[in-house]
Amino acid sequence: MITGKNCIGGQFKADGSVEFKTVDPKKNEENPTVFIEATKGEIDTAAELAWEAFKVFRKTSGKQRADFLNTIADEILALDQELIDTYMLESGLPEGRAIGERGRTVFQLRSFAKLVENDDWRENTFDAAQPDRKPQPKEDLRKTMIPLGPVVVFGASNFPLAYSTAGGDTASALASGCPVIVKGHPMHAGTNELVASAIAKAAEKTGMPKGVFSSVNGGTQTGIDLVEHPKVKAVGFTGSIGGGRALFDLAAKREEPIPVFAEMGSINxxxxxxxxxxxxxxxxxxxxxxxxxxxxxxxxxxxxxxxxxxxxxxxxxxxxxxxxxxxxxxxxxxxxxxxxxxxxxxxxxxxxxxxxxxxxxxxxxxxxxxxxxxxxxxxxxxxxxxxxxxxxxxxxxxxxxxxxxxxxxxxxxxxxxxxxxxxxxxxxxxxxxxxxxxxxxxxxxxxxxNGVPTGVEVCASMQHGGPYPASTDSRFTAVGIHSIKRWVRPISYQSFPMELLPDHLKK
CATH class of the missing domain: 3.40.309.10 (Aldehyde Dehydrogenase; Chain A, domain 2)
Known part of the structure; x- marks a missing residue:
């Protein structure tokens, strides 16, 4: 059942007083459920929980995260017709589109689960020490990728499932070891809550740390509060040029600037x-x-x-x-x-x-x-x-x-x-x-x-991004398994004893 509340670290809460409703665009009338915008305190709680969860979640094995992602997919499918009906009610899109987009969402989750079952995606490199090298000895160097930290994902208006609560940004961030806070799109808040409940159930079933996922309702100020929060380390956005650029500028003005990976307008x-x-x-x-x-x-x-x-x-x-x-x-x-x-x-x-x-x-x-x-x-x-x-x-x-x-x-x-x-x-x-x-x-x-641009295949060779303003960083894709690279950074370990290295760098 849809409650209209915010999912804060797996618990549904509504401390605020600002209310809104979604719209049935076919009937041109409001839907009955009342949704409550998250308060500043709830946003702070979600961010703090995400930061604490990050300390544990980033150290989980790839197989543990794969189990989490696959369980999210299972729980989304378990929502069955309720999710499809809510999707249609809030978007005006037909049932076939809803079923197709649910399938794409599940496929993305399972694709990232398969990706992180081993550590090849980290692109580890090893340069052995050469202590006898002249005139200077060479130190042992090992490089890998590690997650950035809590990621804020903004739900997209035009894809209530595949680019929203459990869409590509969320799936890739969770796969990398980053907790996620979703700002649900107000146009499909009910769809967002149902999917959030599926993620919360999956997190509990697979033993993920409290705070690995949250979802909040709200408008412009909610987005500002999330991007400006010092515990947030990256942002994913799909939407207008104006909205994406505003978030990019906010993130750049922080005391600690953070990356915003925004996929914005295009006339193709x-x-x-x-x-x-x-x-x-x-x-x-x-x-x-x-x-x-x-x-x-x-x-x-x-x-x-x-x-x-x-x-x-x-x-x-x-x-x-x-x-x-x-x-x-x-x-x-x-x-x-x-x-x-x-x-x-x-x-x-x-x-x-x-x-x-x-x-x-x-x-x-x-x-x-x-x-x-x-x-x-x-x-x-x-x-x-x-x-x-x-x-x-x-x-x-x-x-x-x-x-x-x-x-x-x-x-x-x-x-x-x-x-x-x-x-x-x-x-x-x-x-x-x-x-x-x-x-x-x-x-x-x-x-x-000799084709049409509409239709974005979810695969390793897909590049969904482009020079600004198509996206804020043309080096990355928002679709396909390589989108995981947005949420990680390289780190080198020099002359480290084996027992202090992460497991995937021990050899």
């Missing part, structure tokens, strides 16, 4: 060659209409910008894209505020001089449903107006028709950092794409060839 440019549009424009229009509207466009990998060279074939493609996109039934957005943001940002872009709205969904809209939009602009106008470069979070995409390939290349080089870049091309285009590939790889974290 798609470059289409003239030959590709000429040969399969209709096919591409249908494919990209599906990608643009997938999940009501509420993915960080939504293809918000299509780049190509102007031609009669291009114009026909744009018209076909608009037709295919606006023929897809409107879908509910996650929250009334997200719909307002979509309409506001979309209007800001399409009201700019030189922008043409080629297609807009004209059917009847229920509460919080979004009208898809396809806009078009020339390369010259796009280059001169930075407002057109902003992300419109929803089923929106802009086609930029460049006068030639040189202008297209200039646009790519001038874009802000992105999560993805996509090349749509034919076999004969290869030699002409080298400059574009070079420009793209300096702007994005993942390049797709």
């Amino acid at each position: 440019p798609v470059i289409m060659t003239a030959d590709a549009i000429s040969k399969r424009g209709s096919e591409l229009a249908k494919t990209y209409a599906g990608s643009i509207t997938l999940g009501t466009g509420q993915f960080c990998t939504n293809p918000g910008l299509l780049l190509t060279v102007k031609s009669p074939d291009t114009e026909a493609f744009v018209q076909e894209l608009a037709k295919e996109t606006t023929a897809i039934d409107a879908q509910t957005m996650l929250h009334p505020n997200i719909k307002k943001g979509y309409e506001s940002k979309g209007e800001d872009v399409i009201s700019q001089k030189g922008v043409a709205v080629v297609g807009k969904y004209e059917g009847n809209l229920d509460a919080n449903e979004a009208a898809s939009i396809i806009a078009s602009v020339s390369g010259e106008v796009f280059l001169k107006n930075p407002k057109m470069h902003q992300e419109v979070f929803g089923p929106f995409s802009m086609v930029v028709q460049c006068k030639d390939e040189a202008e297209l290349l200039q646009i790519i080089e001038g874009l802000e950092g992105q999560l993805t870049g996509t090349l749509i091309a034919e076999k004969g285009d290869g030699a002409n794409l080298l400059e574009i590939v070079d420009a793209l790889q300096n702007r994005v974290g993942r390049i797709i060839y």
Whole structure:
């Protein structure tokens, strides 16, 4: 049963008086459960418990942490239909999406469990002593990775499970030996509480230290209090550029600055060659209409910008894209505020001089449903107006028709950092794409060839991050087993006696 309380070190408490409710976006009405924001005292308690837990948790074996992660997965599955129903009630997303996202969440937990069953992920290195080396002897040196400390994870609005309470940030941090404090997203506080209860049960069943996990409700001030707490040593965030940058700045101003690994906005440019549009424009229009509207466009990998060279074939493609996109039934957005943001940002872009709205969904809209939009602009106008470069979070995409390939290349080089870049091309285009590939790889974290950017595979080779503002540190991924590297730091042991070394460095 959902209580509306905060999970502090496994205990559900509600000392505060500030209340809020979630919203059913399909009915456009509040859900009945009252949630209580965490007090400053509860946040302090969670952080102190996490710090004490860290002293024990960081020394647990990989097999112990793997057991913990696998048990979390089991407990999430045990929530069964209650979790699915709550997810749908708070997000407006369909049951298939809820079941799929639960599956992804469980897969991530089990992937990290498998990763830490042995210590290969620590990338240990050994340099043996050479006492007889001249002119100076060489000391014995051994390097490994150790966890940073308590991590604060901010739940994402668009993924109530896979990027939230037990999502990739939490799974990877726990796998590394870092306790976690989750700030649940207010839009899906009930989903957060159910998953928090599953993690709390798993911690108790596997004998994890009290404080290894907490979850708190709250808004902006709660987030500030968490990031500024001296016992917190790192932050994981998925959301807007404004929110991520605010947390990054807060963390940098601390007496002891800490890393913030934020995955933020992206318009994910798609470059289409003239030959590709000429040969399969209709096919591409249908494919990209599906990608643009997938999940009501509420993915960080939504293809918000299509780049190509102007031609009669291009114009026909744009018209076909608009037709295919606006023929897809409107879908509910996650929250009334997200719909307002979509309409506001979309209007800001399409009201700019030189922008043409080629297609807009004209059917009847229920509460919080979004009208898809396809806009078009020339390369010259796009280059001169930075407002057109902003992300419109929803089923929106802009086609930029460049006068030639040189202008297209200039646009790519001038874009802000992105999560993805996509090349749509034919076999004969290869030699002409080298400059574009070079420009793209300096702007994005993942390049797709003849595909769509929506859909992020959870595997070791996935890079989900990119140059700022796609993320705050382009060297790390937020998806896949290598995301564990965000929560650890290297340490070397020099000339240490064997009995004082950690077990994984003894050999």
